[in-house]
Amino acid sequence: MVIRIRELRKHYVMGDTVVRALDGVDLDVAQGEFIAITGPSGSGKSTMMHLIGCLDRPTSGIYQLDGEMVSEMNDRELAIVRNRKIGFVFQTFNLIQRTTAVDNVAVPLFYARRTQVREPAMRALQRVGLDHRAHHKPNELSGGERQRVAIARGIVNDPKILLADEPTGNLDTRTGRQIMDIFHDLHRSGVTIVLVTHELSVALQARRIVRMRDGRILDDRPVDDALRRELTTTTLVPESAEEPEPARGAAPPLARPVRV
């Protein structure tokens, strides 16, 4: 298992109340899987993404990534894990401005203290079909191209998992489809992908869907015809999911994590 999560909890204190953003989650993801985590706003999927991405520490529970007990690591160790084992793709691309595509892709290599950065960065750009735009800056690229640069940056370190947070959220349908095609290609070549999205059509492109609600896993099923039929006829992912998310995360900015 690449990801092994047991009884994972994340609680925030907001004023007098405790927000249980994650309230006891169990999840296993095997090498080479393409899994979508979905759910409405406030379901806990963003918190889930932060924890899987080692950006945050759980209040309690166990998280093992590639055999390492991530849930007990300090900041420095988490940074190293993020650098070596996780690739991020964000909804807003999050490229560094005024820096060329190839230099953006090289950022994780730079923090890995690699001396050879150009070559692998160019190879990663090739994999997303953007090597011809390597020396353009983000403001000279289209939205789809920016996201492809971000994907190249996500895979440049050969991570254990590629963690994508609403990767098509800021793109039109056609460009979004192209981005999803890249994810399919990467999946075929063996990359483990964890996709966090509230869009049903995007989630359905994964091989497995984990649906969340109120900080818990509602169900966890492989994508087959039965599921497709069920999800397109009934709306288990409710209307609120169709609106754009206000803040990207279940916890409002003022919330502070608690340790239990």
Next chain:
Amino acid sequence: MFFLRICLMALRSLRIHPLRTILATLGVVIGVSAVVSAMAILEGTRSQVSDRFATLGSAKLFIFPGQRRDRGRSVGNINTLKLSDADEIAARCKSVRNVSPQINAPALVKFLSANTTAQVLGTSETYADINSYNVEDGRFIRREDIIGEVSVAVLGHKVKQELFRGRPAVGEVIKISGLMGTRAFRVVGVMEKKGNIGFTDVDQQVVIPVTTAMKKLLGFDGLQFILCDAVSPSTEDIDKAKFEIKQVLRQRHRIRPGQSDDFEVQAQGEFLKQFNQMQNIFAVVLYSIAGISLVVGGIGIMNIMLVAVTERTREIGVRMAMGAQRGDVLQQFLIEAGFVSFLGGGLGVLLGWGMATLLESLTRILVTSTTSFAIILALSMATLTGIVSGIYPAYKAAGLDPVEALRYE
């Protein structure tokens, strides 16, 4: 490699806001330019003064007339130093050589329609030998000229050129306008080209007998000072010479034991010491100003770095997601602050050097010297200021929570 890349990153963020960066470093620029120009002026005058003293020889003693002090009040006459005092010192002080009484004033010197301003020096016949200053044409003033208060003059090289050009000067009559009116002097000699002796440009000088200068041209009763040498520059010999001079002068001036001297004897070393003390005070003032502007500059850098951290919160979040450790972020902002400040320092060095050079060409008296030591010192001070000012902003950046930073709009 890592360091180099961080420097490149710092350079990139400078390019984004060039004007803002320049304004932020203004304090450092001013501070550094103050340090550089102050050091240039101090170093310049220091080397100039020691060079000038070097032309005098190191065993030089200066005897000044002074007013006697009695119960805190000045009593007696300022013109206490007489020509006979100089003769007596020369005759009786065994540790003293090369006694040279001097009186001088600027005066207008004329030959026919040509005229020039020269320093008129009234002195004795020993002056030329003491300073190994040779006659090029004619002769120097003699003992008889002094005794007879004869109106003869010996011209400095430049004065001769200005009044006579190529023509011979010896034997001609020039007019010198002093405080007592204009007098005719016969030129008896022209001196070689020499440059400076002590603090005087002797080429622009006219030497006349000291008696003539006092009584007929300038109307002084006493000497301005007596220059002499101790037999050696060693402290014992200088002290011995000073003691002998004091003894002779006190006796001649009838100063009773317990009364203070009506003259002053100073060795060259004491002058240098006084000069150095003065310079130190000057240096403290200049460096305090420089220090204050560097502190202000540091605040400017801190401010701009705090702005940069806030502006780039999202970027910091992204970098952390990509695996930047807190130390990496800290390092990045520290280097950036140091780098900005270093560039400001470079600008300050140029400005300070320019200011010193301008001052030198404007005043024509001040000599400045910008040493590489001063430049290195100023640059490292600037960089250090930047790094120190960057600590708090960098610490703030490194302490950001990656989740919050990524969410920052």
